[in-house]
Amino acid sequence: MRYSFVLLVACLLSACGADRSEITEVRERSADRTLEDTSALSGADRLGLNRPQAATGQNPHGDMGMMGEAGANEYHWDTPATWTELAPNAMRLANLQVTGQPDTECYFTALPGEAGGIDANLNRWRQQMGLADYTADEIAALPRKKLLGQEAIFASFDGTYGGMRGDVKLDGYRMLGMILIADAKAYFAKMTGPAAVLANEEANFLAFCESLHKGDSHGAGAPADAVHGAAPAPEAAAAGAPAFHWTAPEGWVDAGANSMRLANLKVSSNPEIECYFTMLPGGGGGVDANLNRWRKQMGLGDYTPEELAALPKHALLGQEGVFAKLDGAYGGMRGDVQLAGYRMLGVIATAGDQAFFVKMTGPAAALEAEEANFLAFCDSIHSAEGHDHGTAGAAPAAPPAVPMAELAPGQMTWTAPAAWVQAPEKMMRVVTYTMGAQNEAECYISVLAGTGGGAEANINRWFAQVGQPPLTPEAIEALPKIAMMGQESLFVDVSGDFQGMSATEKQSNYRLLGVVCMLDGQSVFVKMTGPAEVVEAEKENFLAFCSSLQ
Amino acid sequence: MIKISSPLRAAALAGALLVILGLSAPANAEGAARAPWDGTSVDLFTSLIIQDGGRLKPMDTYAQFTMLRLNGKRTLRLEDEKLKPVPWLLDCIFYPERAADYKQFIVDDSEAISAIGVAIHDKKRDRYSYNELAPGRMKMFQLAGEYSQIDAKLRDRIQQGVLNLASNVMEFEKLYHFMDFAKDRVVVTGETALAKAFPEAEGVPVSVALVRAPAVLQDLRATSATLDQTALDAEVKAFSGMLEHLEQLAGGAQGLAILPPASAEVKEWRSPAEVMGGVFQSVQQPDEAGVQMLSSLEKLYAARDNREAFNQELAQLHGTVKAAAEARGEYAKIPLEVFFYRQQFLFYSQWLFALSFMLIAASWLFKNSPWNMIVTSTAVIIPLILLIVGIAIRCIIRNRPPITTLYETVLFITALAVIMCLVMEFMNRQRIGVAMGAILGVIGMFIAFRYEMMEGVDTMPSLVAVLDTNFWLATHVTIINAGYSAGVLAGALAHVYIVGRLIRWREDDKPFYRNLNRMIYGAVAFCLVFSTVGTILGGIWANDSWGRFWGWDPKENGALMICIWTLVMLHAKMGRYIKDLGVAISSVFLAMIVAFSWWGVNQLGVGLHSYGFTSGIMNALVAFWLLETVLMTLGLVIYLREKSGEQPAHASASGKVARAN
Amino acid sequence: MTITPKSVLNFFSSYGLACVVLTLLLILTFLGTLEQTQHGLFEVQNKYFNSLFLVHWLFDTVPIPLPGAYLLSGILLINLICGAIIRAPKSWKRPGMLIAHCGIIYMLFSGFVTYHYSTRGHMTLYPEESSSEYKSFTDWEIAITDIGKPGKEYVIPGESFLKLDAGQEVTFHHAGLPFDLRLSGICKNATIRKAAVDELGAIDGVMIQELPLEKQAERNIAAAIATVDSGGTVRQGVLWGFSETPMTKGPWVAEAGDSKYSIDLRHTTFEVPFTITLDKFNRDLHPGTGMAANFESEVTKREGGVERKVNIRMNEPLRHKGYTFFQASWGPENAQPGEPLFSTFEVVNNPADQWPLYSCIVISIGLLIHFLQKLLGYLLQESRRRTA
Known part of the structure; x- marks a missing residue:
């Protein structure tokens, strides 16, 4: 009623041209409230359309172990105009929503390692949408779009969105997803929402993905199409592992080396194809055994000696190697899924007590086209020793690539208290000191690649070493924090009966001080153990030592 | 190979x-x-x-x-x-x-x-x-x-x-x-500590691996610092290989949650997959009971071809699970539910209703006598008791009032309609009530079975939060369904009235039609009282749940339509716009509205009450409405026939009845 | 036929009128129910039930003019009063009917009071958050406040400008304000985007983009261009209803005269005379499913230094000082485990809150008396017939 009356009045007034109305309602409000003064802001700033900085805040939940990223968010992006940025959380480096569409969400996240690989993640998403898994062919046919400046696999599908547990079903939903595995990390950008809404947002999603970049250099940092790789990662190479360099053929992308694979590549046009280079000590069981193992993976019987002898030769790392081409049903390592019509290309060479393998698998038809690339890739692999890349290590006979990459001591600096005695070098430790009257306490720094299993696991391992029950995640979150290497780092101080390391007997009345610092790509641990009274006396020194770490 | x-x-x-x-x-x-x-x-x-x-x-x-x-x-x-x-x-x-x-x-x-x-x-x-x-x-x-x-x-x-x-x-x-997990065995080869814990070349059952592997993992954690990196790497690799295998097996075993949870506070029962995953999540506290049950399942599978051994294993698993459930206070209703389905109360009820209808039809061949009366009403009372016992057991199993789902409305409305028929029978002893009771019993139970079959889901489901209130389920839901029941009954009686008048059945038996009309009127009045009170109670519930008394939700509207139509009928009757025949015709329309409110609005797919969408129901509804429209038209035919003077006797008879009311 | 007071009374008290009005109401209810499959509840409610007249398009082709439920309820009320009360049989032969009709009149009256005098909105809180105001789901208003003196708000209700098209404009003024506020580019549902450089129609680097209306009215977000004219100095800003969310930095603040004024387009906001703090939100699921078995908010109500802890859950609202807080929903819907959940209360201030309950009791008693009376009469007659 009021409505139509006001409308009538408004219409009459506008018809007369006297479109001036008196404000009739004045309300009293509690006077102690404060109102934001936004008069200095531009409209776009005020309404959240300009993000002055990428979300660089500390991770609000302090749950650092989960994403393998230290608190600061190093990713930047452009938020599409019709999107709203939500606060990032433990899992989401970017967390966005289409403005006024609360059913939509878009996020970007990075996980260490391959996080299960592209296929598994795509299919997990499909499951969330109530869809059957992609077939290998479907995955192969998926388009590629830019994410972080690289070619990432892009999928879009409609279904009934069930979320993680599949308990709430939302009909007519669409999911847009982008997966990239590179630099030993898996990157995911994912958007969900009602299909009708997302139909209009796909371009924004792609633009968002394309705009994502790391570090401060806006839009830069995209590796060229031809990937030049070095394996293992430079910092590890400096620690002693032999480094290898290679050139990826056009259309190949670096999927990131891991503990087994010195080079790990994918072909961007077909995610089913994988190619890796690895090295095993002790000859890896010999060329023949390895070739037959491969044949087994392809569902084939062993080579006869004649066949073996007749295999073509191909050079690898300056050594004569054999080149095998196997067609069959690929069973992978587990032999549970059989993929018919697959091909495997492999080159094996031995040098001294080392065996080098380059192996590529994928659908036969796709591999046919990649064979030349494969051989070119094999040719491109070379030891870094002959080059002056500045990262080459000194000890060529060190063990092969290991999961625990160590920081070179030279890259880290610290000031040790005068009374501490540097102990001989130990495996896995950057440096070890001993202290106390009989040097009965020790303190060391160790560095692990990635999260080193996460702060929680490491802290609880320490607790277990002194016979204490593990902490709950809440308790870990509540631990005191000290600054180390520019990071808020968890500080542990726990006493008990110590039984760790090489000690065979329990040492009673021990105390353990530890600091866990999660950096980008590495975790730094500083730990002091010793009889309680010694550690008590050295606690100040320990903290000073920690804060001196650079 | x-x-x-x-x-x-x-x-x-x-x-x-x-x-x-x-x-x-x-x-x-x-x-x-x-x-x-x-x-x-x-x-x-x-x-x-x-x-x-x-x-x-x-x-x-x-x-x-x-x-x-x-x-x-x-x-x-x-x-x-x-x-x-x-x-x-x-x-x-x-x-x-x-x-x-x-x-x-x-x-x-x-x-x-x-x-x-x-x-x-x-x-x-x-x-x-x-x-x-x-x-x-x-x-x-x-x-x-x-x-x-x-x-x-x-x-x-x-x-x-x-x-x-x-x-x-x-x-x-x-x-x-x-x-799947029970069929497979876990094999670990190589030189790792893990492999040493699994010396069997042919592998071990999953349940054994679940005991051994966490122990190895714990040892490894304690000694990891003493291992060189190659060894550590090998251990990690061996472990992840095994975990992957277990995970794969667990993938198949997540379908049925048949194992009691490890702790008393947890409400969620577990599937074998959850037991398998849990073992590695809490290495510190081994889940002996869970692993024991997995082992039981493995043995059960292994013994599948030997009935005796199978039964022995099954009895053991059954005993373990039952004891755990009893300790948790969750077992009490299980045997009752087994009993309920085994005795098939509702199934027998349907057939006895059918049988009793035949009996009553046969009884019409004989004169009305007290003996006749006893036989026919007993014939209806027996299936009615079965139905009521069935409803009561369901209430006990779920600790709920009789109606929580659409399926249960069918049982309840049928039972109540039959009860009302019997009450009417005892009031006028015309054998219309018992016959109608038997017919409604058969139809109601038929609909219940059809609906159960179409849905194929448990008819005693968990309730969403807002329905989870015994007070409102017992008052609003029960009363509004009593209103539906009376509406259905009024419509059904009106069928007898219209068809009877149309084919001139018992043409001279004026008390028969007068009684029939009074029964219709009674049912309509009952419908008005219960629909109105039920609808308002629904509004009060809504006011307590969402803060609005009335929200024009389709189900609310459906109930309102029943109230309004009964009011129209009664006022039209009082204003002499309609007489007996008019009441009968509008009762048929009332039944159509009840059908809309009871089933139709759920097919619209909007609103708070839209549960159970099944297109088959829509077809049946449309057929019902068409049939009823035909019947109403036939009612008009009777009216026109009488108006044209063919049946002045009846017209005056109904007029008298109307005045008598 | 001459119209006399008696004939008017006859007309308004007739059974015929009752039948016609009720039948129309039945048709309206039916059409309004069907219409909900096509349009949102809010729209349907306004068209069919809160209206005086409407035109229903049968099969989208045949226009049928109909009276609205609001009008019909009014006529019904008159009919009830005239028929059942004034013209009721002077004897007490049918007390039940009289009581029942009084109850229905009471119920219709409470519906009228609810429609005109109740306010409704929601209060959404994360744990630890407090609030003493609730916001309408659908209605908008513009509040003008001198940010130096936040105790006073000049309020322009949404209906006074949102009915206008984007092409029209309207100016508001008040003696207490040193400026005129002109609204233009008004949209009932809009989003905003960053404007391109020198884009035509951009205000302050922002473009308003009109969107089609949502089926669910609560999803619409209003927007307008505000022009503050303080006699010579003219400033323009974008008002957008989403300014109440954390993504934005707050409402537009314009300088006028010696002061700065916050000009806030927001959902109509109501204050309650006490503060609610959400202490904890609990959600129980049926075991092994994602189906909520119960949700419950533990809140603290503070009023003049007095604190009271209350639990609000489904079917158990908090009623205080005429305000009722209902546990309505929670979110975010796709929250990760461990992520904090917010709780949404529906807040209603309805003077007629419990009236339907009282009217229900009256109606039930009336109907029971009446039909028991009739049943007894019938049974007596029947036994007489049998003994006769």
Whole structure:
């Protein structure tokens, strides 16, 4: 009623041209409230359309172990105009929503390692949408779009969105997803929402993905199409592992080396194809055994000696190697899924007590086209020793690539208290000191690649070493924090009966001080153990030592 | 060739190959023979507990509704044997390779089968086996994915058919893979500490691995610092290999939550998969009970061909689970539910109603006598008692008032309508009441069974938060359904009135029609009282839940329409706009409105009350409305016939009755 | 026929009128129910039930003019009063009917009071958050406040400008304000985007983009261009209803005269005379499913230094000082495990809150008396017939 009356009045007034109305309602409000003064802001700033900085805040939940990223968010992006940025959380480096569409969400996240690989993640998403898994062919046919400046696999599908547990079903939903595995990390950008809404947002999603970049250099940092790789990662190479360099053929992308694979590549046009280079000590069981193992993976019987002898030769790392081409049903390592019509290309060479393998698998038809690339890739692999890349290590006979990459001591600096005695070098430790009257306490720094299993696991391992029950995640979150290497780092101080390391007997009345610092790509641990009274006396020194770490 | 650790793994592998290569299945699976399940196995399995749909129930209930959903009925006829739900479930779990050949997937329209590229049977509506569907599995899931995006109301029959089939196949695969973990063995080779803990060349059952592996893991954690990196790497690799294998096995074993939780505070029962995962999540506290039950399941599977050993293992597992459930105070209602379904109260009730109707029809051949009266009303009372006992047991099982779902409204409305018929019978003794009671009993129970079959879901489900209130379920829901019941009854009696007048049945028996009319009027009045009070109570509930008394929600509107129409009827009668015939005709219309309110609004797919969308119901409703419209038209024919002077006697008779009221 | 007071009374008290009005109401209810499959509840409610007249398009082709439920309820009320009360049989032969009709009049009256005098909105809180105001789901208003003196708000209700098209404009003024506020580019549902450089129609680097209306009215977000004209100095800003969310930095603040004024387009906001703090939100699921078995908010109510802990859950609202807080919903819907959940209360201030309950009791008593009376009469007659 009021409505139509006001409308009538408004219409009459506008018809007369006297479109001036008196404000009739004045309300009293509690006077102690404060109102934001936004008069200095531009409209776009005020309404959240300009993000002055990428979300660089500390991770609000302090749950650092989960994403393998230290608190600061190093990713930047452009938020599409019709999107709203939500606060990032433990899992989401970017967390966005289409403005006024609360059913939509878009996020970007990075996980260490391959996080299960592209296929598994795509299919997990499909499951969330109530869809059957992609077939290998479907995955192969998926388009590629830019994410972080690289070619990432892009999928879009409609279904009934069930979320993680599949308990709430939302009909007519669409999911847009982008997966990239590179630099030993898996990157995911994912958007969900009602299909009708997302139909209009796909371009924004792609633009968002394309705009994502790391570090401060806006839009830069995209590796060229031809990937030049070095394996293992430079910092590890400096620690002693032999480094290898290679050139990826056009259309190949670096999927990131891991503990087994010195080079790990994918072909961007077909995610089913994988190619890796690895090295095993002790000859890896010999060329023949390895070739037959491969044949087994392809569902084939062993080579006869004649066949073996007749295999073509191909050079690898300056050594004569054999080149095998196997067609069959690929069973992978587990032999549970059989993929018919697959091909495997492999080159094996031995040098001294080392065996080098380059192996590529994928659908036969796709591999046919990649064979030349494969051989070119094999040719491109070379030891870094002959080059002056500045990262080459000194000890060529060190063990092969290991999961625990160590920081070179030279890259880290610290000031040790005068009374501490540097102990001989130990495996896995950057440096070890001993202290106390009989040097009965020790303190060391160790560095692990990635999260080193996460702060929680490491802290609880320490607790277990002194016979204490593990902490709950809440308790870990509540631990005191000290600054180390520019990071808020968890500080542990726990006493008990110590039984760790090489000690065979329990040492009673021990105390353990530890600091866990999660950096980008590495975790730094500083730990002091010793009889309680010694550690008590050295606690100040320990903290000073920690804060001196650079 | 690939080394296969067990013949069963080979079977699974063959299945996977089949799917990937798109080959058609062999006509008969080898080794599919099995001895029939004996009574002991079936009895024990029947009362095993499963947590499904948010509540604990006997395996029997789960088996029944799963079978109903897949197969469209509660029996499966094989060549040499007729399977009931529990033996069928036993087959699916313990002889999946055999169950894959059962023609157990009901397909209403073979076009859904041709859509997924599988050879169709001759009959349009027929049952297919898993092995028959397997070649089209990929296509089916792909299509299902596409069709699920289409709004449910816009899907055509074929699309819906493919979707249903896909969800049924998924349901079956849950059972098919459930015992995968029990068939496989864990083998670890190499020189690692893990391998040393698994010296057996032929591997160990999963349950054994679950005991050993965490211990190795704990040792490794303690000693990891002393290992060199190569060794550590090898350990990590060996471990992840095993975990991957276990995870894969766990993938199949997550379908049924049949194991009690480890701690008393946790409400969620566990599937074997959860036990397997939990072992590695809390290495510190080994889950001995859980692993023990897994071992039990493994032994059960191993003994599947030996009934005696099987029963022994099953009895042990049953005892363990029962004891755990009893300790948790969750067992009490399980035997009652087994009893409820075993005694088939509702089934017998339906047939006795049918029988009693025949008896009453026969009794019309005889003169009305007290003896006649006793026989006919007893004939109706017996099935009514069965129905009421059934409803009461359901209330006890769920600790709820009689109505929580659409299915239960059918039971309740039927029971109440029959009771009202009997009350009317005792008031006027015309044998109209008993006959109507028997007819409504048959129809009501028929609808209940049809609906249960169509839905194929547990009819005693968990309730959403807002419905979870015994007070309002007992008052508003019960009263409003009593209103529906009276509306239905008024409509049914009006049928007798109109048809009787039309065919000039008992033309001279004026008291008969007068009594009939009074019964209709009584039912309408009852309907008005209960609908009005029920509707307002609904508003009060809504006011307590959402803060609004009235929200124009379709279900609310439906109830309001009943109130309004009964008011129109009564005022029109008082204003002499309608007389007996008019009341009868408008009672038929009342029944149409009740049908709209009771079933129709749920088909609209909007509002807070929209549960149970089934297009078959819509067709039945439209048929009902058409039929009723025809009947109303016939009523008008009577009116015109009388107006034209053919039947002045009746007109004046009804006039008198109207005045008498 | 001459119209006399008696004939008017006859007309308004007739059974015929009752039948016609009720039948129309029945048709309206039916059409309004069906219409909900096509349009949102809010729209349907306004068209069919809160209106005087409407035109229903049968099969989208045939226009049928109909009286609205609001009008029909009014006529029904008159009919009830005239028929059942004034013209009721002077004897007490049918007391039940008289009581029942009084109850219905009471109920219709409470519906009228609810419609005109109740306010409704929601209060959404994360744990630890407090609030003493609730916001309408659908209605908008513009509040003008001198940010130096936040105790006073000049309020322009949404209906006074949102009915206008984007092409029209309207100016508001008040003696207490040193400026005129002109609104233009008014949209009932809009989003905003960053404007391109020198884009035509951009205000302050922002473009308003009109969107089609949502089926669910609560999803619409209003927007307008505000022009503050303080006699010579003219400033323009974008008002957008989403300014109440954390993504934005707050409402537009314009300088006028010596002060700065916050000009806030927001959902109509109501104050309650106490503060609610959400202490904890609990959600129970049925075991093994994602189906909510119960949700419950533990809140603290503070009023003049007095604190009271209350639990609000489904079917158990908090009632205080005429305000009722209902546990309505929670979110975010796809929250990760461990992520904090917010709780949404529906807040209603309805003077007629419990009236329907009282009227229900009256009606039930009336109907029971009446039909028991009739039943007894019938049974007596029947036994007389049998003995006769």
